Amino acid sequence: MTASVDCATLKPGIRRFGGAKTPMHTITDKRPAGGDSLPVIAGAAVGIAAIGAALALADVHSPLRAPFTLFFLLAAPALAIGSALRGLDALIRPVLAVAGALALDLLVAQAMLALQLWSARGGVAAVGCLSLLILVPALLTRLTRRRRMTHSQE
Numbered sequence: 539m540t541a542s543v544d545c546a547t548l549k550p551g552i553r554r555f556g557g558a559k560t561p562m563h564t565i566t567d568k569r570p571a572g573g574d575s576l577p578v579i580a581g582a583a584v585g586i587a588a589i590g591a592a593l594a595l596a597d598v599h600s601p602l603r604a605p606f607t608l609f610f611l612l613a614a615p616a617l618a619i620g621s622a623l624r625g626l627d628a629l630i631r632p633v634l635a636v637a638g639a640l641a642l643d644l645l646v647a648q649a650m651l652a653l654q655l656w657s658a659r660g661g662v663a664a665v666g667c668l669s670l671l672i673l674v675p676a677l678l679t680r681l682t683r684r685r686r687m688t689h690s691q692e
Contacts, residue, residue: 587613594662607658611665615639618672624680642668 590606591614592598619642620635646664650656 583609583613586610591662591666595659597659607662610662611643612636612639614666614669615642615672618669618676621680622672622676624676 586606587610590603590608590610593600593603594607594610616632616635616639619638620631623631623634626634643665646661646668647656650661650664
């Protein structure tokens with residue numbers, strides 16, 4: 539003959555059925571659901587932009603060339619300008635980054651047309667170089683700030 543043991547008699551804080559406290563409760567993860575997908579989306583965006591730049595610079599005829607290259611022409615300067623505007627509000631920074639990217643693209647196209655040097659490959663190369671010229675100083679200042687902070691804490 540087996541005796542039935544009530545959980546409430548063994549541990550007074552545990553109820554037998556229902557409620558949050560049961561003998562076998564699951565441990566839940568407190569992180570937001572979309573937190574893990576952000577690095578994957580960022581990696582995919584970088585990959586698409588790199589493929590677009592490579593297809594344009596290599597002059598490969600592909601149905602993916604136009605959309606991927608347009609994505610590169612918008613994403614590369616937007617990333618560079620957004621990283622340079624690090625101190626601004628999180629809602630203002632993307633708006634200014636995209637507006638700056640469009641302005642940079644238009645200025646490059648206008649300068650190349652005015653100098654009669656227009657080519658798609660040249661435009662992609664110029665936008666990529668200008669994006670690097672904007673991105674590198676922003677990354678260097680962030681790196682030097684981190685080094686100062688670690689040295690001041692020691």
